[in-house]
Amino acid sequence: MVSYPNGTKKNKKCPNSKNFANRGMTLEAMINHTNEYYLDLNLANIHKKPTPITIVKVDYPSRDKAKITEAYFKIPSTTDYNGVYRGKAIDFEAKECKSKTSFPLALIHPHQIKHLDNVLYHQAVAFILLRFTYYDETYYIEAKKVVAFYYNSSRKSLSYKWVKENGYLIPFSLTPPIDYLKVIDKLYFQEEIKWLLKN
């Protein structure tokens, strides 16, 4: 077996999809921009959690600088993003998909599905942001739908058709790039917002 000392690594399971959280590419950048925008405009306080790692060894090359010299990535037990909006707990995971036809559920850790199910039980606003790069489209899918599909369907992936029917396409916008609060407003706060606009 050949090892890859220079770090190139092939994703055997799904060559057409990538786990966004691990590679730090466009969707993550877009969500980070969006969250900064929400923070700057005092609309919401939502952050990406740091990558969970196990630290094994730390050196102190100078008095005021600690250098981690051995650490390993851990499998995340929760989702990547959470925070607060209008008092409600917000909790979501973001995934990017290069395939034109479907998103393999194997790219979401079973821990994360369990976590989404659990925060739903505690009444959080929980969802997945799924981006089909080919179509340049990002969908908001309520966690309850993904969790139900995961536990009840014999299929192992969400088809693009299913996502179009069950998710909400996030309207295109430059600032912020992924305006997912628009969808949350529609799903959870329509009455409250109407009332605020009237009064």
Next chain:
Amino acid sequence: MVSYPNGTKKNKKCPNSKNFANRGMTLEAMINHTNEYYLDLNLANIHKKPTPITIVKVDYPSRDKAKITEAYFKIPSTTDYNGVYRGKAIDFEAKECKSKTSFPLALIHPHQIKHLDNVLYHQAVAFILLRFTYYDETYYIEAKKVVAFYYNSSRKSLSYKWVKENGYLIPFSLTPPIDYLKVIDKLYFQEEIKWLLKN
């Protein structure tokens, strides 16, 4: 200037206090146990966030193992703990204090004070768990009180007396060790719980 290659480091600022988040000692362990207990009993979903670090170099000694060989600690821009309880966003920081008389506010990063102020604006349940190890007492202090003190008082530390008067002593319990939901119930959900008990 002598460097400390073996990692021992003295806290020059405050020999009597320690930043819990950075050293992983008793209070952190107690809160983690408490959060696991809440999770197991389906009472709440609250987690400690991973330590934020900047990864500089990753090696791949074998195909399936990534080894981080150079990384540095980052100053946290948010608090250490957050999650969801009865739909509300929960957000808090935990600090331990060895001093008998006061807790220096310099041990909370200005970013974190700003963060607590901001999540309060968005109606999260925000607080600080402050443990005086000498007395074996842990207090729940509402973030609004700490933030107001931080911005308005000329004093740079919270005296033990102030904490006793303004905080809530968390009742002693073995399981879970730091039952802070009891305080949240009293402050936010008393009516709701009464109603549930009646119906």
